[in-house]
Amino acid sequence: MSAHRIASIPGDGIGREVTPAVYEVLEAVGGRHGLEFAYTEFDWSCERYLREGAMMPEDGVDRLRGFDAVFLGAVGAPGVPDHISLWGLLIPIRRAFRQYVNLRPIRVFEGIDSPLRAARAGEIDFVVVRENVEGEYSEIGGRLNRGFPEEMAVQEAVFTRAGVTRVLDYAFALAGRRGGHLTSATKSNGIVHTLPFWDELVRERAESHPGVRWDQEHIDALCAKLVLDPARFDVIVGSNLFGDILSDLGAAVAGSIGIAPSANLNPEREHPSMFEPVHGSAPDIAGRGIANPMGAIWSAALMLDHLGHPEASAEVTGAMAAVLAETDTRTADLGGSATTAEFTGELVRRLGR
Amino acid sequence: MSAHRIASIPGDGIGREVTPAVYEVLEAVGGRHGLEFAYTEFDWSCERYLREGAMMPEDGVDRLRGFDAVFLGAVGAPGVPDHISLWGLLIPIRRAFRQYVNLRPIRVFEGIDSPLRAARAGEIDFVVVRENVEGEYSEIGGRLNRGFPEEMAVQEAVFTRAGVTRVLDYAFALAGRRGGHLTSATKSNGIVHTLPFWDELVRERAESHPGVRWDQEHIDALCAKLVLDPARFDVIVGSNLFGDILSDLGAAVAGSIGIAPSANLNPEREHPSMFEPVHGSAPDIAGRGIANPMGAIWSAALMLDHLGHPEASAEVTGAMAAVLAETDTRTADLGGSATTAEFTGELVRRLGR
Ligand SMILES: CC(C)[C@H](C(=O)O)[C@@H](O)C(=O)O
Ligand SMILES: CC(C)[C@H](C(=O)O)[C@@H](O)C(=O)O
Numbered sequence: 001m002s003a004h005r006i007a008s009i010p011g012d013g014i015g016r017e018v019t020p021a022v023y024e025v026l027e028a029v030g031g032r033h034g035l036e037f038a039y040t041e042f043d044w045s046c047e048r049y050l051r052e053g054a055m056m057p058e059d060g061v062d063r064l065r066g067f068d069a070v071f072l073g074a075v076g077a078p079g080v081p082d083h084i085s086l087w088g089l090l091i092p093i094r095r096a097f098r099q100y101v102n103l104r105p106i107r108v109f110e111g112i113d114s115p116l117r118a119a120r121a122g123e124i125d126f127v128v129v130r131e132n133v134e135g136e137y138s139e140i141g142g143r144l145n146r147g148f149p150e151e152m153a154v155q156e157a158v159f160t161r162a163g164v165t166r167v168l169d170y171a172f173a174l175a176g177r178r179g180g181h182l183t184s185a186t187k188s189n190g191i192v193h194t195l196p197f198w199d200e201l202v203r204e205r206a207e208s209h210p211g212v213r214w215d216q217e218h219i220d221a222l223c224a225k226l227v228l229d230p231a232r233f234d235v236i237v238g239s240n241l242f243g244d245i246l247s248d249l250g251a252a253v254a255g256s257i258g259i260a261p262s263a264n265l266n267p268e269r270e271h272p273s274m275f276e277p278v279h280g281s282a283p284d285i286a287g288r289g290i291a292n293p294m295g296a297i298w299s300a301a302l303m304l305d306h307l308g309h310p311e312a313s314a315e316v317t318g319a320m321a322a323v324l325a326e327t328d329t330r331t332a333d334l335g336g337s338a339t340t341a342e343f344t345g346e347l348v349r350r351l352g353r
Numbered sequence: 354m355s356a357h358r359i360a361s362i363p364g365d366g367i368g369r370e371v372t373p374a375v376y377e378v379l380e381a382v383g384g385r386h387g388l389e390f391a392y393t394e395f396d397w398s399c400e401r402y403l404r405e406g407a408m409m410p411e412d413g414v415d416r417l418r419g420f421d422a423v424f425l426g427a428v429g430a431p432g433v434p435d436h437i438s439l440w441g442l443l444i445p446i447r448r449a450f451r452q453y454v455n456l457r458p459i460r461v462f463e464g465i466d467s468p469l470r471a472a473r474a475g476e477i478d479f480v481v482v483r484e485n486v487e488g489e490y491s492e493i494g495g496r497l498n499r500g501f502p503e504e505m506a507v508q509e510a511v512f513t514r515a516g517v518t519r520v521l522d523y524a525f526a527l528a529g530r531r532g533g534h535l536t537s538a539t540k541s542n543g544i545v546h547t548l549p550f551w552d553e554l555v556r557e558r559a560e561s562h563p564g565v566r567w568d569q570e571h572i573d574a575l576c577a578k579l580v581l582d583p584a585r586f587d588v589i590v591g592s593n594l595f596g597d598i599l600s601d602l603g604a605a606v607a608g609s610i611g612i613a614p615s616a617n618l619n620p621e622r623e624h625p626s627m628f629e630p631v632h633g634s635a636p637d638i639a640g641r642g643i644a645n646p647m648g649a650i651w652s653a654a655l656m657l658d659h660l661g662h663p664e665a666s667a668e669v670t671g672a673m674a675a676v677l678a679e680t681d682t683r684t685a686d687l688g689g690s691a692t693t694a695e696f697t698g699e700l701v702r703r704l705g706r
Pocket of ligand 2: 086543
């Protein structure tokens, strides 16, 4: 039996508190399935930046290359600007490893109060597939006439046929394995160059996936429908920016950002994929041991699935659902008083059975 | 007593059903305040496009120039692409008349079920100030290598110092007249040229409005907070795209897109401003007399305010609130069975008192 080699980057703040929870859960579920995990920890973080002047070493990306997967807790610290903390670590990894799919499942669990009156557990269960390496998050652009009245900034969104096609194909295939329904997020009525191109490619790819029903919604109306009628969605595919917005909104609809997981996938497995909770480093609650570990644990379940262990993955999400449905154990963000360790312990106990 | 000269463009679908409701309401409230309105109706619409090949005549914008305000019902019809229906009418008017503020109030009225469990009427009452002539909705961009594997589309978002400053100043001043709290929508952690510039200008303009407390939120987190804690907001300012998303999401939080009004303002009054409900032409329910006229009527209230009649404006929104709080009269989108005419009649009766 060989161990999966995991590069672990706990990062900053509560990232360091939820990462140990992940180790514990993987050990428990691994034990039942004959799986082993060998972690190599990297101290890449804002703390490292403040100490050494960089979030990660210059050859950071190369050091991750040989691993089976990367687990990231969270990065960010007060006083460290985003162009350092994100563009010095998270975003370069996503891009270097062609993690062009950012997968973000949304589910309303029994036992969690969604802020939506009509949310019924089990009915709201969809996945956002976000394009993760191009689109609106582009380095192309700049500033002219700095400081003068005629100053301006421009930024170019870039959508390539190859980049859009591959994420659409992933989303269509995923919809085919789930409920058979794909919704494309667009705004081609207002953004008249890139998004009509996106729409065209959706129509084109749909022909290769005849078993999937698809529709499209403008992002403004789609956000409204996520609140008015979330049960109608199965898989939603969107650009880098739209996918980001929809998945945070979806996490809110599901009750807490603390729950939401994400997988940055290189579906071809030519490079390692990266798994990280959607929440940030939450400096306001860091160090108190009260962070919700669900986002991290669910991300680890996505990692298990990606590593070829769908049953172990389903046991982890099943145990999460069971704790919420059968006990009062939940963290403060969900109105409870459990610590990170208590919630994790309760979950691990269920995995043992 | 001189009459206000209003250019009225009922447009398509339910636009033609809600516009007469506006006339009725303005006549009722005008009668009490000695106000008269002289309407000139324009048949500009998708119907006109299908008949004559253009949404409006070539000199359309010029024909509107002399009016005190423009009222627009809704445009759009099945089979007429957006680049015709929107870019042939709505968007050129916004731009030609420098309507750089798109004002979109959001309120949870007593008697309306917000989809949010925690929404309490009166507590959720905020305004989205949307930049309305530049930003992400730019004509700059295009397509290369059409039909080939290396095909791509680019689109440039353009933020000018002048364009951002004037909408921020409007938003800060509005916040000063309301609750004294402004939230700026950004995404400068991912979109690294235009939005850091936006953030800088917010900080710069804040110095001229020391009485206003301000903060900023990334658009993903902001959408989540609109669902998790909408009562915290007073005025939210955002770019063309972000303002569009936030105002539709806000309308959903308030219970129905059918309620939401908008004012496309040229604050300097050098050109006419334009007032339109946020909802579209709704071809699915058009012709049945069941459209919710509230979005249109509330837009007319914003028009009254802009024309210098704040008391008449407040009477209209007050009557709207009273119908909802005191009666069961509401249209189908709000779970009722009233027709457009019945709701309007009930509202007009209250205006008479
Ligand atoms: C129809 C569309 C172009 C328009 C916009 O996004 O501006 C609409 O959504 C609106 O909000 O007025
Ligand atoms: C931190 C930020 C750049 C990032 C993003 O927008 O990609 C985050 O919001 C996320 O969703 O992973």
